Amino acid sequence: MDFHLDSLLNLPNVTVLSCQQQEGLIFLSLDFLNEGILCPNWQTYTDNLHQTRPILVRDLSIVGQGVYLKVPRRQFICPHCGKYPTEPLEWIEPRRNYTKRYEEYIYEKVKELTVEQVSKIEQLSPEQVQNIFSRQARKKKETGQCQKE
Numbered sequence: 001m002d003f004h005l006d007s008l009l010n011l012p013n014v015t016v017l018s019c020q021q022q023e024g025l026i027f028l029s030l031d032f033l034n035e036g037i038l039c040p041n042w043q044t045y046t047d048n049l050h051q052t053r054p055i056l057v058r059d060l061s062i063v064g065q066g067v068y069l070k071v072p073r074r075q076f077i078c079p080h081c082g083k084y085p086t087e088p089l090e091w092i093e094p095r096r097n098y099t100k101r102y103e104e105y106i107y108e109k110v111k112e113l114t115v116e117q118v119s120k121i122e123q124l125s126p127e128q129v130q131n132i133f134s135r136q137a138r139k140k141k142e143t144g145q146c147q148k149e
């Protein structure tokens with residue numbers, strides 16, 4: 001839709017179809033520019049779409065307003081292995097409803113503030129904040145504090 005919005009969002013192969021503001025939140029409907037994917041099994045290309053299921057993914061706030069991305073989660077059929085791979089996205093982990101950069105941001109915020117404070121600022125439940133924090137902390141322990149992914 002809007003070139004500036006796309007580059008502001010800075011996610012690969014993603015374009016913003018529409019933007020809605022609702023109760024202090026921003027909803028961005030996304031579309032993908034790539035027709036197909038590489039099947040994770042054998043890295044063979046498929047653009048044979050099986051189904052699309054939209055999910056809501058929380059992202060970093062823009063000008064003080066919380067942002068939700070409406071992401072069309074796409075599942076393909078791989079003619080090579082016969083499986084139904086879901087599109088791998090480097091900016092969101094499988095089965096998560098937050099972008100990686102948002103989870104990283106929440107982790108850093110909790111280190112500065114408290115879970116309760118971050119929950120209020122971000123309009124998330126304390127459980128959600130705690131869940132993100134614990135998960136990030138565990139990941140950092142596994143990969144080593146100083147290393148980047």
Ligand SMILES: [Zn+2]
Nearest residue numbers: 039041078081
């Ligand atoms: Zn395959």
